[in-house]
Amino acid sequence: xxxxxxxxxxxxxxxxxxxxxxxxxxxxxxxxxxxxxxxxxxxxxxxxxxxxxxxxxxxxxxxxxxxxxxxxxxxxxxxxxxxxxxxxxxxxxxxxxxxxxxxxxxxxxxxxxxxxxxxxxxxxxxxxxxxxxxxxxxxxxxxxxxxxxxxxxxxxxxxxxxxxxxxxxxxxxxxxxxxxxxxxxxxxxxxxxxxxxxxxxxxxxxxxxxxxxxxxxxxxxxxxxxxxxxxxxxxxxxxxxxxxxxxxxxxxxxxxxxxxxxxxxxxxxxxxxxxxxxxxxxxxxxxxxxxxxxxxxxxxxxxxxxxxxxxxxxxxxxxxxxxxxxxxxxxxxxxxxxxxxxxxxxxxxxxxxxxxxxxxxxxxxxxxxxxxxxxxxxxxxxxxxxxxxxxxxxxxxxxxxxxxxxxxxxxxxxxxx
Numbered sequence: 001x002x003x004x005x006x007x008x009x010x011x012x013x014x015x016x017x018x019x020x021x022x023x024x025x026x027x028x029x030x031x032x033x034x035x036x037x038x039x040x041x042x043x044x045x046x047x048x049x050x051x052x053x054x055x056x057x058x059x060x061x062x063x064x065x066x067x068x069x070x071x072x073x074x075x076x077x078x079x080x081x082x083x084x085x086x087x088x089x090x091x092x093x094x095x096x097x098x099x100x101x102x103x104x105x106x107x108x109x110x111x112x113x114x115x116x117x118x119x120x121x122x123x124x125x126x127x128x129x130x131x132x133x134x135x136x137x138x139x140x141x142x143x144x145x146x147x148x149x150x151x152x153x154x155x156x157x158x159x160x161x162x163x164x165x166x167x168x169x170x171x172x173x174x175x176x177x178x179x180x181x182x183x184x185x186x187x188x189x190x191x192x193x194x195x196x197x198x199x200x201x202x203x204x205x206x207x208x209x210x211x212x213x214x215x216x217x218x219x220x221x222x223x224x225x226x227x228x229x230x231x232x233x234x235x236x237x238x239x240x241x242x243x244x245x246x247x248x249x250x251x252x253x254x255x256x257x258x259x260x261x262x263x264x265x266x267x268x269x270x271x272x273x274x275x276x277x278x279x280x281x282x283x284x285x286x287x288x289x290x291x292x293x294x295x296x297x298x299x300x301x302x303x304x305x306x307x308x309x310x311x312x313x314x315x316x317x318x319x320x321x322x323x324x325x326x327x328x329x330x331x332x333x334x335x336x337x338x339x340x341x342x343x344x345x346x347x348x349x350x351x352x353x354x355x356x357x358x359x360x361x362x363x364x365x366x367x368x369x370x371x372x373x374x375x376x377x378x379x380x381x382x383x384x385x386x387x388x389x390x391x392x393x394x395x396x397x398x399x400x401x402x403x404x405x406x407x408x409x410x411x412x413x414x415x416x417x
Contacts, residue, residue, distance in 0.1 A: 024073030107391035146285025177222030300366035315351030
């Protein structure tokens with residue numbers, strides 16, 4: 001009992017630790033009309049510590065859009081004055097980030113250890129990967145595809161009934177460390193697959209005819225850091241000679257070939273793309289696995305948050321894919337299906353026009369490898385909580401996202417290539 005109390009106290013202490021740093025911080029949403037507004041935000045970002053939530057960096061702001069960013073407590077009056085003096089229309093999405101972060105852990109589920117309706121730290125998820133595989137040997141196998149910069153093992157779960165020459169769907173979660181709802185979904189997906197196999201006609205068919213490769217947390221080092229040091233950390237934790245700044249944006253790295261334009265060359269930026277394509281150990285492990293299994297992987301799904309979007313290539317360029325009409329129709333039908341459960345509305349479209357040109361998500365890279373059905377999901381919400389989505393929203397978010405993934409799986413089965 002005492003040991004349990006100590007564990008609970010430690011867990012609360014680390015949760016508390018990740019919150020107190022954010023006392024008094026605010027998250028703003030600014031309405032951007034034109035180039036003049038964009039220039040003003042550039043000026044603001046140059047003189048204040050601003051953490052861009054959406055889009056990922058100041059370089060990605062475009063006219064007729066909204067920009068969400070987090071501001072340190074000591075900079076708030078400066079920022080508010082600046083916005084008001086320049087007549088920039090804004091609202092405060094979060095007035096005290098600490099209270100929102102502490103309210104994240106609002107799940108009523110009484111669980112010690114792993115829970116599908118709570119946010120689990122990496123140690124808990126790692127143990128779960130082993131347990132779920134050993135408890136379901138006929139449906140799940142676990143393999144290591146690489147190690148992270150800090151030496152953690154990257155575990156991949158293969159979900160499906162063993163069989164020859166099965167097409168596969170690859171899904172990764174936790175690219176950006178602070179997007180906690182993303183790994184929560186990967187875990188939920190695995191549970192639902194196991195739980196409903198043999199009971200629910202569609203899932204049973206999927207697991208018999210398809211394999212799902214599920215990478216529950218891609219950016220493990222960053223994820224650990226969000227639990228222990230800084231809840232708002234986004235990048236990896238790699239270090240490079242010649243700079244004190246840490247980490248790269250793993251999505252930017254895959255695409256360096258086609259996409260020098262958008263990603264940052266500055267190591268201190270949130271969208272720093274690293275010194276070379278696939279410079280990160282994590283990115284290399286993912287890319288190698290996918291390249292080695294290209295003959296079977298028919299769809300690539302990468303799960304992010306937030307903004308309720310379903311995006312497809314391209315993000316790094318305004319050009320359209322060859323099968324743009326098909327991807328658009330599939331995305332439209334998928335978000336329609338997703339909305340049937342809780343009425344959650346998603347927007348959809350090619351990344352560059354739907355949100356903003358970016359250095360290319362991993363979906364761009366996967367598409368260019370020949371994976372025809374490549375999508376990025378941005379899960380809930382629209383900004384009320386942003387990256388601090390409460391645990392009570394895990395279930396509804398995951399339930400509706402399951403409908404979307406099943407819709408895609410069904411499509412992949414019906415449209416072999």
